[in-house]
Amino acid sequence: MTITLTEEPLAPTRLLRAVENELEAFLSGKRARAADGTTGEPAAALADFVLRGGKRVRPLMCLCGWAAARAGRPAPTPDAPPVEGARPTDQAPPEVVRAAASLELFHAFALIHDDVMDNSDTRRGAPSLHRLLASRSGRTTDAADERFGRCAALLLGDLAFSWADEALHTAGLPPRRLAAVLRIQDVMREELMAGQYLDLVAGRSAAADLGTALTATRLKTAAYTFQRPLQVGVALAGGDAALHEACGAYGLPLGEAFQLRDDLLGVFGDPAATGKPVGDDIREGRNTVLVALAVARADRTQRAVLSRTLGRPDIGEADIERVRRVLVDTGAREETERMITERLHKALDAVRGALFPDDVRDLLAAFADQAARRDR
């Protein structure tokens, strides 16, 4: 049920500096306003978590969607809404930057709750929020501290969800445009939670299932990380249905390729490069497409290897190596690579259409290539 996050910034720094500044400003405002003592500590903890880093893929996609939708518009007249102002792609107006930043606040919610559910120790190269909150006094934690950490993180996740809404609602968008963005976000959030739920249920049963793994990947990575944030950007500029569709045609296959690459790196990657221990997906028994492919193709001996290793937290490197062998021998690894390539090509075809202006197309194409081929 892990939400994927690599440490390497794939995004052009310039485009995202404004988002970072907006996040800082919003969260500083929350800290400052907390003089009544009710939200000071939560605001500080959330600010540290959000500003700790992250690739900011969703804000980037949002800004790309906005730039695509506003391209080719006539220059702004004094009474045109500022959201459609003809500025350079990398200088979106404040309300658009704010909306992009709100996606990152929502993502903080998603990561915090994901870590509580998975009982993960680390996130973005530092202790997960529930671990930090459990041990904030610096003492060794006991069971009561652990419980406090989980409850506090659950509440701070809820608060990040609320603040994401507030940041968007107070962005200064024209009410009709805000309403259009909200409708896309409602769908996006339901997709994320449905994907997470599928993953959770799949993790409870022993059987890996390819269809479920693909659906969960589509919902919780492809739609949540790529398609919907792009479409939020399109809606921010009042883009048309064809562009919304093109964003799906690019974002969904790219998101699937991104997640499939992640699944491969989780088993075959170099921990020194990925920053993540190898084999955790196996130990946690995650129903990845890679594993589901292997289970479907395994003979009796290979199946035995899988069933005595998947979901066993205590297996060592030798067992992981045996699983790797099965993933290679069944062709699951090769098939996953083939699926990535196929999806990358679909995504690239989609941005090569006439709907994307040159600068956005180049950025999205480069991003897709990197996301699908990365080794970390």
Add this chain to the structure above:
Amino acid sequence: MTITLTEEPLAPTRLLRAVENELEAFLSGKRARAADGTTGEPAAALADFVLRGGKRVRPLMCLCGWAAARAGRPAPTPDAPPVEGARPTDQAPPEVVRAAASLELFHAFALIHDDVMDNSDTRRGAPSLHRLLASRSGRTTDAADERFGRCAALLLGDLAFSWADEALHTAGLPPRRLAAVLRIQDVMREELMAGQYLDLVAGRSAAADLGTALTATRLKTAAYTFQRPLQVGVALAGGDAALHEACGAYGLPLGEAFQLRDDLLGVFGDPAATGKPVGDDIREGRNTVLVALAVARADRTQRAVLSRTLGRPDIGEADIERVRRVLVDTGAREETERMITERLHKALDAVRGALFPDDVRDLLAAFADQAARRDR
């Protein structure tokens, strides 16, 4: 950190039947749409939880706020927005009923997460959602089932939060009116989470603190349950600032009185009437105003009784009786009763002003009286 919910319907049935129907319709829609298998199970579980019952105080307050704001308006003309149609108080237009119902979906989120945090076994006279989800197969639960139940309930709570937003966004409100409602809800949600966080932190320390207890009561009960839902209703009808303020002048003291009564019933109430085991606040070490008053007034002997009982899950009836004695002898019980009466009078004064039409005033006054004086 308990969110209070008594089983007795304080609300006029007629006003709330439309809300109930709206909740059923929305959740049925979600179940029906779940043919792709991704949200069917979550939708069914949430529908069962939401439709299981509850007083629907927040939707009721919302409808009262709406009725107060639209009273005295001229009869609707064909081009007037439907939200201001001059219908009888008990027949709010569909988009207003939908907005009121969305408050109940949000409340489902709050209750589900509250029960996960408190590890509560029951809610609304049935197993809490995380317990139900842990044991849905009917088997005895083991540690993995318990974990599944907590994770699934956390996700379903998040989904209820999203669906509350969606229900409001798709109510059909004019965009400017929707934007006004969203701003009140943003404040309300932050207040709830800040109150919950205060409660959580207070529960971690041994010292009871009156100021913190009063602030938490104001945020998580008075604002969340009374003031803000009333103001959402006012915003739905485009009411003015004076009415928003009057809703606070009624809702905040009433909400405090409501919570103080609840604190008293939790220690001195009849479990057969309240449906709740007596003394749980003591066993859980909740930082209630009642206990904080006692701690502040206790002599050395009384303090010793409190410190060896508060937050001890294993204490029995004899210990609870000793705590009751301290609460009486220190005057904490009497002072709490005095605070309730004082707040009830403030709330009644506020609705007796000229801003509330007769039918709304009578309903709010009767409601306040019942909420402050109830024995269950």
